[in-house]
Amino acid sequence: MNTPLEGVTILDFTTALAGPYCTLLLAGLGARVIKIENPRSPDTARGNSPYLGADGLKAVRDRDDDVSLAMLERGRNKWAVTLDLKHPAAGAVFADLVQKADAIVENFSAGTADRIGIGYAQASALNPRLVYTSISGFGADAQGSSQNKAMDTIVQALSGLMLTSGHPGDPPVRVGVPFGDLAAPLFATIGTLAALMQARATGRGQQVDVSLLGALSALVACEPFDAMQRTGQAARTGNAVPRLGAFGVFACADGHVSICAPTDAFTAGLFAAMGQGDLITDTRFASRDQRVANSPELYALIEAWTTRNATDDVVRALEAQGVPAAPVRNPAEAMRDPRLLRRGETVRLAHPVHGDVGEVHAGGLPIRMSASQVGFDAPPPGLGEHNNAVYGQLLGYSAEKLQALRDQGVI
Amino acid sequence: MNTPLEGVTILDFTTALAGPYCTLLLAGLGARVIKIENPRSPDTARGNSPYLGADGLKAVRDRDDDVSLAMLERGRNKWAVTLDLKHPAAGAVFADLVQKADAIVENFSAGTADRIGIGYAQASALNPRLVYTSISGFGADAQGSSQNKAMDTIVQALSGLMLTSGHPGDPPVRVGVPFGDLAAPLFATIGTLAALMQARATGRGQQVDVSLLGALSALVACEPFDAMQRTGQAARTGNAVPRLGAFGVFACADGHVSICAPTDAFTAGLFAAMGQGDLITDTRFASRDQRVANSPELYALIEAWTTRNATDDVVRALEAQGVPAAPVRNPAEAMRDPRLLRRGETVRLAHPVHGDVGEVHAGGLPIRMSASQVGFDAPPPGLGEHNNAVYGQLLGYSAEKLQALRDQGVI
Numbered sequence: 001m002n003t004p005l006e007g008v009t010i011l012d013f014t015t016a017l018a019g020p021y022c023t024l025l026l027a028g029l030g031a032r033v034i035k036i037e038n039p040r041s042p043d044t045a046r047g048n049s050p051y052l053g054a055d056g057l058k059a060v061r062d063r064d065d066d067v068s069l070a071m072l073e074r075g076r077n078k079w080a081v082t083l084d085l086k087h088p089a090a091g092a093v094f095a096d097l098v099q100k101a102d103a104i105v106e107n108f109s110a111g112t113a114d115r116i117g118i119g120y121a122q123a124s125a126l127n128p129r130l131v132y133t134s135i136s137g138f139g140a141d142a143q144g145s146s147q148n149k150a151m152d153t154i155v156q157a158l159s160g161l162m163l164t165s166g167h168p169g170d171p172p173v174r175v176g177v178p179f180g181d182l183a184a185p186l187f188a189t190i191g192t193l194a195a196l197m198q199a200r201a202t203g204r205g206q207q208v209d210v211s212l213l214g215a216l217s218a219l220v221a222c223e224p225f226d227a228m229q230r231t232g233q234a235a236r237t238g239n240a241v242p243r244l245g246a247f248g249v250f251a252c253a254d255g256h257v258s259i260c261a262p263t264d265a266f267t268a269g270l271f272a273a274m275g276q277g278d279l280i281t282d283t284r285f286a287s288r289d290q291r292v293a294n295s296p297e298l299y300a301l302i303e304a305w306t307t308r309n310a311t312d313d314v315v316r317a318l319e320a321q322g323v324p325a326a327p328v329r330n331p332a333e334a335m336r337d338p339r340l341l342r343r344g345e346t347v348r349l350a351h352p353v354h355g356d357v358g359e360v361h362a363g364g365l366p367i368r369m370s371a372s373q374v375g376f377d378a379p380p381p382g383l384g385e386h387n388n389a390v391y392g393q394l395l396g397y398s399a400e401k402l403q404a405l406r407d408q409g410v411i
Numbered sequence: 412m413n414t415p416l417e418g419v420t421i422l423d424f425t426t427a428l429a430g431p432y433c434t435l436l437l438a439g440l441g442a443r444v445i446k447i448e449n450p451r452s453p454d455t456a457r458g459n460s461p462y463l464g465a466d467g468l469k470a471v472r473d474r475d476d477d478v479s480l481a482m483l484e485r486g487r488n489k490w491a492v493t494l495d496l497k498h499p500a501a502g503a504v505f506a507d508l509v510q511k512a513d514a515i516v517e518n519f520s521a522g523t524a525d526r527i528g529i530g531y532a533q534a535s536a537l538n539p540r541l542v543y544t545s546i547s548g549f550g551a552d553a554q555g556s557s558q559n560k561a562m563d564t565i566v567q568a569l570s571g572l573m574l575t576s577g578h579p580g581d582p583p584v585r586v587g588v589p590f591g592d593l594a595a596p597l598f599a600t601i602g603t604l605a606a607l608m609q610a611r612a613t614g615r616g617q618q619v620d621v622s623l624l625g626a627l628s629a630l631v632a633c634e635p636f637d638a639m640q641r642t643g644q645a646a647r648t649g650n651a652v653p654r655l656g657a658f659g660v661f662a663c664a665d666g667h668v669s670i671c672a673p674t675d676a677f678t679a680g681l682f683a684a685m686g687q688g689d690l691i692t693d694t695r696f697a698s699r700d701q702r703v704a705n706s707p708e709l710y711a712l713i714e715a716w717t718t719r720n721a722t723d724d725v726v727r728a729l730e731a732q733g734v735p736a737a738p739v740r741n742p743a744e745a746m747r748d749p750r751l752l753r754r755g756e757t758v759r760l761a762h763p764v765h766g767d768v769g770e771v772h773a774g775g776l777p778i779r780m781s782a783s784q785v786g787f788d789a790p791p792p793g794l795g796e797h798n799n800a801v802y803g804q805l806l807g808y809s810a811e812k813l814q815a816l817r818d819q820g821v822i
Contacts (some may be wrong), residue, residue, distance in 0.1 A: 003609075004605035004606060004608050004609040005605065005608070017633070021633065025601065029601075029605045049642070049644075050635065050638045050639060050641075050642040050644075057638055057641055057642055058642060059642035059643055059644070069635045069638050070635075073633070073635070120781075138750065139750070139754055139779070140779075141754075149735060150735070151671040151673075151735055153652070153658065153659060153660070153669050153671055154669050154671055154735050154736070154737045156669070157660065157667075157668075157669035157737045157738065157739040157740065158669075158737045158738070158740055158745060158748070159740075159742075159745050160740055160741055160742030160743075160744065160745035160746070161586075161587075161588055162660065162667075162669075162739050163739065163740070163741040163742065164586065164587025164588050164742060165576065165584055165585065165586050165587045166584070171650065171660070171662065171667065172650065172660050172667050172739045173576055173577070173584060173586075173650070174576065174649070174650045174651075174659065174660055175572075175575065175576050175584075175586055176572075176575025176576045176634070176636070176646070176647060176648075177572055177575050177590075177630060177631050177633075177634055178633070178634055179588075179590065179630075182630050182633060183777075184777075186597040186598070186601070187597070187777050187778050188778075189601050190436065190440075190597070190600050190601055190604065190778060191778035191780060193601065193604035193605060193608065194415035194416065194440045194604060194778075194780070194783075194785075195415060195780060195783070196608065197415050197416070197604065197607065197608055197611075198414075198415040198782075198783060200608075200611070204782060206780055206781040206782035206783065207779075207780070207781040208778060208779070208780055208781075209778075209779040209780075209781070210777060210778055210779070211754070211756065211777065213748075213750075213751065213756070214751055214754055214756030214757075214775075214777035215756070215777045217745050217746065217748070217751050217756055217757055217774070217777070218756050218757065218774035218775055218776070218777040219588060219590075219593050219774065220588050220742050220745060220746075220774075221742065221745075221746050221757050221772065221773050221774035222428070222432065222484070222588075222589070222593060222773075222774050223587070223588055223589060223742075224461065224480045224481075224484070224771075224773075225587070225741075225742040225743065226742055226743035226746060226771075226772065227461045227468055227480055227771055228461065229743070230461075230468055231460070231461040231468055231469060231470035232470055233460075233461075233470070235587070235741075235742070236587060237587075238585065239582065239583065239584070239585045240585075241564070247564065248564060248585065249564070249568065249573070249582070249583050249585055251582065256568075256573075256582065256583050257568075258564050258565050258567070258568035258569075258573075260562040260564055260565055324560060324561070324562055324565050325565070326565045326568045326569045327568065327569070328568040328573050328574065328583045329568065329569055329570075329571055329574070330571055330574040330636075330646075331570075331571030331574065331575060331631050331632065331634075331636040331637055331646070332571070332636065332637035332640070333571065334569060334570050334571035334628050334631060334632075335571070335628065335631075335632050335637060337569070337624075337628070339549065339550070339624075340624065340625055340628050343550055343552075343622070343625055345622065345624070345625030345626075345628055345629050346625075346628055346629065346632050360635075360637075360638055361632065361637065362632050362633075362635075363628070363629035363630065363631075363632035363633050364625075364629055365629070366594075366595075366598050366621060366622065366625035366626045366628070366629040367598050367599075367601060367602035367605075367619060367620075367621055368550070368551075368618075368619070368620040368621070369602065369605070369606060369617055369618070369619055369620075370531075370617045370618040370619075370620070371609075371615060371617035372605075372606070372609060372617065374605075
């Protein structure tokens with residue numbers, strides 16, 4: 001066994017970001033993830049700009065084999081079959097699939113899966129060992145207006161995240177990375193794996209229910225913003241954390257540097273790098289409490305040094321003193337970090353036909369396992385690419401039956 | 412079996428936030444997590460302000476039974492034993508523990524665990540089935556200055572996260588929620604569960620290696636900032652997403668509202684809520700492309716409406732039209748959302764002695780499982796609280812041996 005999830009089959013009824021990211025992680029761990037799409041209205045992610053084609057990256061699709069980045073990224077290592085769930089003959093096909101599956105992952109709005117006949121009750125009646133993971137905006141039990149589709153910006157607003165960056169009184173800060181979409185699939189993956197372990201031990205599956213709002217709120221709540229505020233500490237402190245002393249982001253001549261010097265030893269190193277080693281004996285800065293009390297002067301002194309120097313020089317001087325420091329990079333630089341690429345934490349995307357074109361990077365599976373082959377190494381499937389493999393080989397449908405399903409528009 | 416990880420024993424050699432959050436999640440799924448602390452220098456999280464005591468929340472510890480919020484939150488559902496790993500007699504105790512364990516989770520700096528005799532090679536020689544999860548700043552294989560301790564602000568800077576919020580040319584934006592610390596434990600939990608599944612199937616454990624920088628960078632790379640920029644789309648767009656039409660955060664008379672109206676139907680609902688339903692036939696706003704082209708006028712019209720009205724009224728008017736909308740809440744409000752509390756996604760913290768005092772909230776386990784009792788329901792252990800249960804009952808040490816270990820300062 002070369003992957004942790006070898007032999008695990010997962011039916012993937014997800015679209016957008018949250019659901020497909022969950023099944024991408026499961027595929028990266030070795031599960032056979034079968035993405036199910038309506039033959040006449042495929043996943044809209046296939047039509048999202050930008051695209052990658054033989055001639056590289058482009059905003060508009062103009063060739064048949066151009067593939068959207070959304071699909072190139074989140075379709076990796078998955079299989080794809082077609083099935084029109086609204087067709088009267090689809091129920092029998094769904095039942096056959098469920099009996100071969102270990103888990104379903106879906107991210108319909110609350111209530112929709114039940115209505116179209118593929119809900120938890122229906123699926124578990126067909127296969128009691130099945131793990132059924134539901135990712136929704138506000139929970140599988142949501143009622144009324146809470147059933148509405150949640151979007152990342154809604155979830156960020158409700159979770160408190162937008163009022164943790166910046167300073168008190170500033171407008172909210174929408175975070176560019178869609179954590180409102182990305183927190184839930186991580187918890188849903190954890191829940192799916194845990195339920196698979198339990199199903200292997202007991203023979204019984206169950207529903208795993210993760211909400212976008214709950215997942216992000218639980219992470220926001222890890223930092224005691226409320227308790228800090230109630231005990232007299234500021235909750236929004238912008239780019240610095242003055243309660244830790246010299247700690248935060250500072251402008252350089254050509255960019256910004258992050259410096260973390262919460263201890264006396266790090267602060268001594270920082271002052272030495274600044275060429276002002278004596279400051280560590282200055283009564284204003286000799287202890288953390290003093291540095292906190294005099295943080296405006298401390299920060300002004302640091303920034304007077306950083307703004308006169310290039311970011312790389314500042315980082316080098318601090319590293320030489322053993323002080324944690326780093327340049328502030330943009331996503332394009334970060335993704336190309338050789339250390340991340342070597343570890344597979346970011347990867348260069350391959351086009352299914354044209355291979356390594358366009359120099360496009362994406363996230364990898366940031367989990368290294370010493371005895372398993374994990375990660376995303378296969379390009380995304382075309383629409384219905386695995387119909388024969390799944391319906392023919394896995395379910396054992398005859399060539400005639402397959403053709404009939406095609407002719408009737410079921411698949 | 413009432414929990415997915417019943418019967419799983421995990422040795423927890425973690426401190427700070429990333430490591431303890433990983434083992435907290437595993438404890439919430441039912442694993443027996445045994446936290447190991449030096450008897451003379453316990454986890455510094457026990458000494459972090461703020462605290463909770465009989466008399467409620469406080470910045471300064473002034474009673475023996477005051478407990479830090481950090482421990483109250485991240486110590487939930489864990490056991491605690493003492494062991495001085497530097498004591499010559501500790502190796503034999505460690506060996507006995509490892510033989511009873513299914514997994515170790517540690518977040519020492521790269522190389523440290525090997526040096527103190529509890530590294531992967533040493534542990535797996537004692538128990539080949541053991542899963543050994545390492546959480547570090549830059550990876551278990553880091554060399555030289557990369558071995559330095561990573562802190563959330565460093566990881567945020569290097570990952571690209573800080574240059575995804577705000578507008579082009581703005582300074583970097585440090586995000587208040589420490590995603591630099593929180594991404595890695597989620598992936599480490601996924602990796603640990605996957606490796607436990609594989610170990611159950613094959614009888615062989617392995618090392619799971621997750622870095623703070625890799626984990627956060629992989630999430631940042633989920634959004635194609637670089638490709639958007641290269642194809643002419645802005646990557647930093649502040650509180651709005653103009654490429655989706657009316658989509659973002661708007662000021663109200665008394666706060667801010669998040670509105671997501673990317674489709675024609677949602678936009679028609681938005682204009683109706685504004686009392687200007689005719690605008691949907693206006694050539695400036697009739698299609699997404701037109702709305703994108705005229706987004707400054709569109710946003711000005713929306714904000715002219717929202718700034719005249721209270722947030723709650725704006726949200727109500729939009730909900731009546733089926734338009735996704737929500738108030739921007741602060742973390743204190745978010746944690747107290749009855750919907751989150753009912754689902755256990757946020758919870759009220761209990762003091763180990765005084766119970767429900769101080770009205771302090773924290774994150775729950777945002778995974779609901781229909782057939783399992785999961786979540787955080789037990790207060791944190793005191794230092795060495797489970798020495799008898801672990802050394803006496805689990806390892807079978809005699810009372811005399813336990814006393815000798817205590818007398819020698821081993822435990």
